[in-house]
Amino acid sequence: MKPNTLIIRTAGTNCDRELAHAFQLAGADTHTLHLNELIEHPDRLETFDIVGFPGGFSYGDDISAGRIFANRLRHRLYEPLLAAIDRGVPMIGICNGFQVLVKLGLLPDPHASEQLVTLADNTLGRFIDKWTPMAADPASACVWTKGLDPFDLPIAHGEGRLAVRNDNVLQQLREQGQIALRYAPGHNPNGSADDIAGLCDPTGLVLGLMPHPERFVDPTQHPQWTRRGDKFLQAEAPGLTFFRNAVQHVQTPTNVNAG
Numbered sequence: 075m076k077p078n079t080l081i082i083r084t085a086g087t088n089c090d091r092e093l094a095h096a097f098q099l100a101g102a103d104t105h106t107l108h109l110n111e112l113i114e115h116p117d118r119l120e121t122f123d124i125v126g127f128p129g130g131f132s133y134g135d136d137i138s139a140g141r142i143f144a145n146r147l148r149h150r151l152y153e154p155l156l157a158a159i160d161r162g163v164p165m166i167g168i169c170n171g172f173q174v175l176v177k178l179g180l181l182p183d184p185h186a187s188e189q190l191v192t193l194a195d196n197t198l199g200r201f202i203d204k205w206t207p208m209a210a211d212p213a214s215a216c217v218w219t220k221g222l223d224p225f226d227l228p229i230a231h232g233e234g235r236l237a238v239r240n241d242n243v244l245q246q247l248r249e250q251g252q253i254a255l256r257y258a259p260g261h262n263p264n265g266s267a268d269d270i271a272g273l274c275d276p277t278g279l280v281l282g283l284m285p286h287p288e289r290f291v292d293p294t295q296h297p298q299w300t301r302r303g304d305k306f307l308q309a310e311a312p313g314l315t316f317f318r319n320a321v322q323h324v325q326t327p328t329n330v331n332a333g
């Protein structure tokens with residue numbers, strides 16, 4: 075079966091088509107819905123196997139990036155989103171989507187009573203757009219990052235500095251295998267605590283990350299593809315691995331609660 079993937083967009087979203095393309099390459103069907111439509115018909119969430127929150131500048135990054143999108147979800151759709159996670163639905167928030175997931179409270183722990191982490195202005199104080207080396211933590215529970223060797227992905231953000239409420243929170247994230255992705259040592263582009271590039275929830279189903287895996291689903295999207303040799307060209311692009319992992323996860327019957 076082809077998993078049915080929901081992509082939620084709103085005013086200022088700009089990566090929804092790339093995200094749909096990536097999911098389609100990985101073997102999923104995709105439907106892109108405007109947030110207003112989903113708020114009117116929250117039961118539509120029940121028909122999807124995977125959910126994606128794309129990047130962009132939702133509501134012009136007003137107040138802070140992702141805040142308005144997150145508040146609308148928090149007040150109108152939080153329960154249906156929790157129910158989807160309980161059903162075993164993997165979710166990914168990329169860049170602005172990650173900012174939405176942490177400000178909404180789905181990450182790092184959907185049952186926490188307060189916001190535990192945030193994404194603040196880059197330490198350089200400006201938007202940064204560049205290919206960046208990083209690695210997935212093999213000990214992480216994350217379903218999206220399984221089997222990835224160290225790789226490069228493009229980053230493109232102004233507010234990507236992950237800040238944690240206190241050291242206990244960071245310790246817990248480490249112990250629970252929630253640090254899914256880290257920038258390579260010496261390549262932290264934004265000042266994130268512990269070089270964190272991506273976090274998952276304790277179940278490993280929900281991933282948020284600042285880099286853009288949907289922009290590296292074919293080896294020739296890499297700036298050095300002409301110099302990296304045949305092996306590089308024949309291998310699956312690492313960005314695509316994220317989406318294939320999620321598709322395979324929901325195609326495995328024991329991972330999904332029909333409930």
Ligand SMILES: NC(=O)CC[C@H](N)C(=O)O
Nearest residue numbers: 129130169170231232233
């Ligand atoms: N590419 C993105 O999603 C950018 C996110 C957000 N607008 C920022 O600048 O931080």
